[in-house]
Amino acid sequence: MRTYGQYCAVAKALDLIGDRWTLLIVRELLLRGPCRYTDLRNGLPGIATNLLADRLRELEQAGVVSREEAPPPVATTLFSLTSRGEELAPTLRELLRWGMPLMQQGPAPDDVFRAQWMAWPAEMSLTDREPDAPPVTIQVLADGEPAYLQTSAGSVHVSLGRADRPDALLRGPVHAVLGLFTGQIDLDRAAATGVECEGDRGALQRVLPDAAAA
Secondary structure, three states: OOOOOOOOHHHHHHHHHOOOOHHHHHHHHHHHOOEOHHHHHHHOOOOOHHHHHHHHHHHHHOOOEEEEEOOOOOOOEEEEEOHHHHOOHHHHHHHHHHHHHHHOOOOOOOOOOOHHHHHHHHHHHOEOOOOOOOOOEEEEEEOOEEEEEEEEOOEEEEEEOOOOOOOEEEEEOHHHHHHHHOOOOOHHHHHHOOOEEEEOHHHHHHHOOHHHHO
């Protein structure tokens, strides 16, 4: 492990988590929970197999990641964060918050997207303004990646995959969907950039930030 050689808590932290890909491995484990090696590779497009193995080994040695052999029928190795690793969640959320303005210009031509990456922006920005009303489910297809929103006790939660009989369907380019969720654009502007809404439009407006709903 490379080191800055400085007796400073920031430098010591960066000695451990400052290498390329390390914090993104932590991001995947925070978003998805225990993961197989193949799940991690899928959530980290572009990482070399040997580099992922090296980073996992370093994080294990540092007490940030643990591995366990899952019993049948799974019968595979699962990687998860230790309590020490989970303490990085606030740091990553603040990085996300700081980085959101950088998303406004849209993805670069070679950028890829995974559905789980919209979970934090959505859950940080969306709220249910009618918490006493029956819960709603909204299917989202951002660049074809499926996830769905569900309301519960005034909050909005994101799950991966396809929902059973959602109240509304939202599909479109990921930068427009994220802009809508974070209140950077409203529904009319989102529609002009290729976002489509089917089903109960009111269910969507119920959870959007005020600026977007207006």
